[in-house]
Amino acid sequence: MRPITIGILSVMTLAAFEAIATATAMPVVARELDALGGYTWAFNAYIAASLLAMVIAGLWCDASGPRGSIILGISAFAIGSVVSGAAPSLAVLIAGRAGQGVGSGAVIVGLYVLIARAYPESLRPKAFSALAAAWVLPSLVGPLVAGWLADSVSWRLVFWVVPIFVLPPLLLLLPRLAAHQGGTPNPRARQRILAGIVATGGLLAVQDGLLRVSSPGFAEAGLGILLILGAARVLLPAGSLTFARGLPTTIMMRGLIAAGYFSAEVFLPLALVEIKGVSITVAGLALAVGAASWAIGSFAQSRLSGSTDRSAAVLVGALVVVVAILTLPLVLVPSVSVWVAAGSWALAALGMGLAIPSISVQTMRLSPEADQGMNSSALQIVDSVLVVVGTALIGTVYAHAVVTGGATSATYSIMWIAAAAIVLAAALLAPRMRPISA
Numbered sequence: 001m002r003p004i005t006i007g008i009l010s011v012m013t014l015a016a017f018e019a020i021a022t023a024t025a026m027p028v029v030a031r032e033l034d035a036l037g038g039y040t041w042a043f044n045a046y047i048a049a050s051l052l053a054m055v056i057a058g059l060w061c062d063a064s065g066p067r068g069s070i071i072l073g074i075s076a077f078a079i080g081s082v083v084s085g086a087a088p089s090l091a092v093l094i095a096g097r098a099g100q101g102v103g104s105g106a107v108i109v110g111l112y113v114l115i116a117r118a119y120p121e122s123l124r125p126k127a128f129s130a131l132a133a134a135w136v137l138p139s140l141v142g143p144l145v146a147g148w149l150a151d152s153v154s155w156r157l158v159f160w161v162v163p164i165f166v167l168p169p170l171l172l173l174l175p176r177l178a179a180h181q182g183g184t185p186n187p188r189a190r191q192r193i194l195a196g197i198v199a200t201g202g203l204l205a206v207q208d209g210l211l212r213v214s215s216p217g218f219a220e221a222g223l224g225i226l227l228i229l230g231a232a233r234v235l236l237p238a239g240s241l242t243f244a245r246g247l248p249t250t251i252m253m254r255g256l257i258a259a260g261y262f263s264a265e266v267f268l269p270l271a272l273v274e275i276k277g278v279s280i281t282v283a284g285l286a287l288a289v290g291a292a293s294w295a296i297g298s299f300a301q302s303r304l305s306g307s308t309d310r311s312a313a314v315l316v317g318a319l320v321v322v323v324a325i326l327t328l329p330l331v332l333v334p335s336v337s338v339w340v341a342a343g344s345w346a347l348a349a350l351g352m353g354l355a356i357p358s359i360s361v362q363t364m365r366l367s368p369e370a371d372q373g374m375n376s377s378a379l380q381i382v383d384s385v386l387v388v389v390g391t392a393l394i395g396t397v398y399a400h401a402v403v404t405g406g407a408t409s410a411t412y413s414i415m416w417i418a419a420a421a422i423v424l425a426a427a428l429l430a431p432r433m434r435p436i437s438a
Contacts, residue, residue, distance in 0.1 A: 004118050004176050005130065008111055010169030011074065012134035015104060018081065018162050020138050020291065021146035023265065024284035025158045027273050028150040035090040036402060038211065040395040042090075042097055043266055047384045048203040049098035050105030054384065055196030055235060057109035058377025059189045062370065065181030066117070067174075069110035074170050077103025078163040085159030096159070105380065112376035114177070116364050124364055125302040128357035132291075132298030139291025143284025150280050184370055188234070192374075195234035199381070202227030203388050210392045213400050221392075228385055236378050246435035247366040251375070253426055253433060254359045255382035257318055259390030260423035261352055264325045264416050265290075265345075266391055267398065271412040272341060275332050286341040290349035297353020301361075310358035311433035317355030318427035324348035325420040329413035362433060394418050 026043075030036050053076075057069040080099025087093035115127045149157045186192065205224030209217040232241055239248040269283040301313050324347035331341040360379065367375040394415045401407040 003172055004114070005127070007169050007173035007176070008114065008127075009130055009134045010172065011070075011107060011111065012131050013138060014162050014165055014169070015077075015107070016135040016291065017138035017142045018077075018100070018159075020135075020142035020284075020287065021158045021161070023269060023287065024143045024146040024280060025150040025155045027270050027283070028155050028280055029093065032155065033087070033090050033093060035093075038090055040211070040266065040391055040398075041094055041207065044203070044207045044388045044391060045094040046097040046101035046104070047388045048200055048207065049101030051203060051381055051384045052193075052196045052200045053102040053105030054109050054377045054380045055192055055199075057106040058373040058375075059186050059192060061110060061113040061373030061376070062183050063185040063189075063373075064183055065177070066110035066113040066373075067177035067181055069106045070114070070173065070177065071170065073103045073106030073108075073110060074166055075103065076100075077107065078166045079103075081159045081162045085156040087156075105384075108380055109373065109376050112360070112364075112379070113373050116367070116369070116372045116376070121365065125304060125357065125361050128360045129295075129298040129302035132295045132353055132357060135291035136295045139288045143288045144281065147279070147281030147284040183373070186374065191234055195231040196381075198227050199231035199235060199385065202231065203385060206389055207392045210396045211399050213396055213403070225389070228389070232385075235381055237375070240378075240382075243429055243432055245432050247363065247375070249429060249432040250359060250362045250366065251378050251382050253314060253430065254356065254363075254379050255386030256426035256429070257314075257321065257352070257355055257359075257423055258383045259386040260325065260419045260421075260426070261321055261348060262387050263390045263394045263422070264328065264348070264419040266395075267412060267415055268328065268341065268345065271332060271407075272338060274407060275409055275412065276338050278338050282338060286338060287345055289342050289346040292349075293346040294349040294353040297350040297355075298357045299353075301354050301358045304358075309434050310362040311430050313358040314355045314362075314433060315427055315430035317351040317353070317358065318423050318430060320351030320354065321348050321423045322351075322420050322427065324351065325416055325423065328416045329409070332409040332412060359433075366435065390419070390422055 060069050077100050080096050080103055083099055084093055084096030087096055115124060119127045146158045149155065202224040206221045209221030209224060236251060237248050240252050243249045243252055269287060272278050272283040272286060273280060324344050327344045330336055363375055363379050397411055397415050398407055401411040
C-alpha cells in the first residue's frame with residue numbers, strides 16, 4: 001500500500017506544480033505572445049481536451065483497470081508540457097496545453113479508480129486528503145519558482161520542469177498496478193465516446209462563441225450548450241441534469257463548486273498584476289497559501305468516517321468559498337494591501353478542501369465497483385465542462401473590457417460576484433446529495 005501511496009502523491013505533486021506554476025506565469029505568457037484577448041483559451045483548451053480523455057479513461061479503467069490510463073496519461077502530459085514550453089504563438093501554446101489536458105484527464109481518472117480499488121472504504125477519505133496534501137509543497141515552491149523563471153529567465157522553463165521529474169513516480173507505480181487490473185467492458189462504450197466527442201465540440205463552441213462577444217458568437221455558444229446537454233444524458237448518471245437525489249446531485253456539485261472557484265482564481269493573478277501593479281512573483285505568492293489551506297480543509301474532512309454522508313461538509317465548504325470570493329473586490333481598493341488577497345484565497349481554498357474531497361468520497365461510496373471508472377469519469381467531466389462554461393461566461397466580461405478600453409476594478413468585481421453566485425447555487429443544492437434512503 002505504501003508504494004502506491006507514494007506513487008500517487010508523486011504524480012499529484014507534479015500535476016499540482018504544473019497547475020500552480022502555469023497560473024502564476026500565464027499573464028507573462030499572454031503578454032509575450034500578444035494573447036491577452038484569448039487569455040482563457042490557455043486554460044480552457046486544457047480542460048476541453050481532457051474531457052474526451054476522461055470519457056475514454058473511464059471506459060478503459062472499468063474494462064481492464066487503471067494501469068493503461070495512468071501510463072498513457074503521464075506520457076501525454078509530458079509531451080504537452082514540452083510543446084507548450086516551445087510555443088512561438090498562442091496557437092501552438094493551445095495545442096501543447098491540449099496535450100497536457102489529455103494527459104491530465106487520463107491520469108486523474110486512473111488515480112481515482114486506483115484509490116477505489118486499492119484502498120478500503122475506511123481509508124478513502126485519508127487517500128483523498130493525501131491528494132490535497134500533495135498540493136502543499138508546490139503551493140509554496142511553485143509560485144516562487146514560476147515567478148522567478150518568468151520574471152528573470154524565461155516562462156518557457158515553467159513548462160519544461162515537469163517532464164524532467166515524471167519518470168520516477170511512473171516506475172514506482174507500474175509494478176503495483178497489475179493487482180488492480182481487470183473489469184468488464186461497457187456495452188455502451190461507442191455511444192459514450194461519441195457523446196464525449198460531441199461534448200468536446202460543444203465546449204469549444206462555447207469558448208469560441210463567448211470570446212467573440214457578438215450575436216453570431218452568442219449563437220455559436222448557445223449551440224455548444226445544446227450539444228453539451230445532449231451529450232450529458234449519455235455521459236452522466238440518469239437524473240444528473242435535474243439534480244436527482246444521491247449520486248446525480250453529488251456529481252453535479254463537483255462541477256458547480258469548481259466552476260465558481262476556478263473562474264475566480266483564473267483572473268486573480270491577472271487583476272493583481274494589471275490593477276495593483278505587483279510583480280508576477282507577488283501575484284503568485286498571493287495564490288500560494290491556497291493549496292496549503294486546501295490541504296487543511298481536506299485533512300479536516302478526512303477525520304469523518306468513509307461511510308458518513310458528506311452533504312453537510314460540502315454545504316459548509318461551499319458557503320466558506322462564497323464568503324471568501326465576495327471579499328476579493330476589496331483587494332483592488334488602492335489603500336488595501338495586496339496580501340489581503342492571500343487571506344481571501346486561503347479562506348476560499350479551505351472551503352474547497354472541505355467540499356471537493358467530500359464529494360469524491362461520496363461518489364465512491366455510492367458507486368458499485370463496476371461503475372467506479374464511469375462515475376469517476378463523470379465526476380471529472382462535470383468539473384471540466386462547468387469550469388469551461390463558467391470561466392467562458394464570466395470571461396466575456398473581461399473580453400468585452402479588453403476591446404473597449406481595458407479591464408478595471410469594476411470589471412474584476414463583477415466577475416468575482418458572478419463566480420460567488422455559482423458556488424452559492426451549489427450550497428443550496430448540497431442537501432440533495434443525501435440519497436432518499438440515507
